[in-house]
Amino acid sequence: MSEERVALPTADGLEFRAITAADIEPWLALIQRIAAVEKPPWHEQRSDLEDVFASAKNDPVLNTLMGFDAGGTPRAWGRVTKNLDGAKALVAGGVDPDFRRRGLGTAVLRWSVAQAGRRFADDGGGAPLVRAFAEESNTGTSALLAAGGFAVVRWFTEMNRPLSGGLPAVELAEGLRIVPFGPGLSEQVRLAHNEAFADHWGSEPRDEEAWGFVVNHEQSRPDWSTAVLDEATGEMVAYQLASYDPAVLANEGRDEGYTELLGVRRQWRGRGLARALLADAMARFKASGMDHASLGVDTENPSGALGIYQRMGYTATHRSMAWDKAL
Structure with a gap:
C-alpha cells in the first residue's frame, strides 16, 4: 500500500488531520451529536x-480524516475501507x-473518493x-452524494415484529x-457465512x-x-x-433483539431453516424481556428473505440506500 497520503481538505476555521486512537472519545461524541439530529437506526x-x-487492512493514518475547530473539537470526519482484492x-x-x-461534507466526500481511488x-x-450508504430519511446526505456523482443502486429495509x-x-x-x-463454533459459522453470502449482492x-x-x-x-x-x-x-x-x-420506544446476521448454506435452503432460527431467536428475545424482534434485509435478496420475514410477521419500519460511484 502506498504511504503517500491524499491531500487534506482546506476549510475556513478547521484543521484536518488523520484520526488517532487518542481521538476516540471526541470522535464518539461527534458521532452522537450527529445521530441526535439525524436519528439513524444505528450509529x-x-x-x-x-x-x-x-485493523491491519485499513491504516487509519492514510484512510481517516478529521477536522478540528480552533478549540480542538472535532467537527467533521471521514473514513475509507477496502479489502485488498475487494471490488x-x-x-x-x-x-x-x-x-x-x-462545504465540509463536500470536502470530506471529495477526499474520501480520492483516497478510495488511491x-x-x-x-x-x-x-x-x-x-456509501444513507438512510432514506436523510435527505441532506442523499443530496450530497447525488451532487458528488453517486447514484442509488440498491435498497435495504429494516423490519420488526412485536413479541x-x-x-x-x-x-x-x-x-x-x-x-x-x-x-468453539465461531470459525465454522464464519465459513458458513462466507458460503451462504457468496451469491448476495455486494458481499465479500x-x-x-x-x-x-x-x-x-x-452489542453482540x-x-x-x-x-x-x-x-x-x-x-x-x-x-x-x-x-x-x-x-x-x-430513541424509538422498543426494547428489541436484533438479528445481525442470518444465513443458510445454499444446499440446505428450502427446508425452513431460516424460519426455525428466527422463531428460536424470538423466543430467546422474549425470555430476556424484549418486546420486539428486528432485522434488516436487502430488498432484492436472491434467497427470498424479504417474503420469509413478511410471512413471519415482520413489517417495514424504514429504508436505506446504497449509493455507488464508478471512478
Whole structure:
C-alpha cells in the first residue's frame, strides 16, 4: 500500500488531520451529536471506533480524516475501507450539525473518493467503485452524494415484529439441531457465512479480522445467537447472530433483539431453516424481556428473505440506500 497520503481538505476555521486512537472519545461524541439530529437506526459505537485502530487492512493514518475547530473539537470526519482484492471501497463520515452548510461534507466526500481511488491504484485491481450508504430519511446526505456523482443502486429495509401474543413454532427436520453459538463454533459459522453470502449482492468474504470485529462487538449477544448442525455429520448448515442496542428503547420506544446476521448454506435452503432460527431467536428475545424482534434485509435478496420475514410477521419500519460511484 502506498504511504503517500491524499491531500487534506482546506476549510475556513478547521484543521484536518488523520484520526488517532487518542481521538476516540471526541470522535464518539461527534458521532452522537450527529445521530441526535439525524436519528439513524444505528450509529458507530465505541468498539467500532476501537476496531479502526486494530485493523491491519485499513491504516487509519492514510484512510481517516478529521477536522478540528480552533478549540480542538472535532467537527467533521471521514473514513475509507477496502479489502485488498475487494471490488469496492466504502466511504463513511459526518459533519457536526452546527457546522453544516459550509462545504465540509463536500470536502470530506471529495477526499474520501480520492483516497478510495488511491487504494484501487495501489491494489492494481479492476474498475474502481466507491460505495456509501444513507438512510432514506436523510435527505441532506442523499443530496450530497447525488451532487458528488453517486447514484442509488440498491435498497435495504429494516423490519420488526412485536413479541406480544403467540410466537411461531420452531420446526426443524429430523436430524437437525439448533445449538448455542460460542467461541468453539465461531470459525465454522464464519465459513458458513462466507458460503451462504457468496451469491448476495455486494458481499465479500469476511476474514478472521473482520469476523472478530463482528462477534466481539460490544452489542453482540452470543446468548441469543445460534447455529443449526446436521447431527449425523456435525456439519454447520445455518446460523443466526443477534445483537442488542440499548439506544433503540430510548430513541424509538422498543426494547428489541436484533438479528445481525442470518444465513443458510445454499444446499440446505428450502427446508425452513431460516424460519426455525428466527422463531428460536424470538423466543430467546422474549425470555430476556424484549418486546420486539428486528432485522434488516436487502430488498432484492436472491434467497427470498424479504417474503420469509413478511410471512413471519415482520413489517417495514424504514429504508436505506446504497449509493455507488464508478471512478
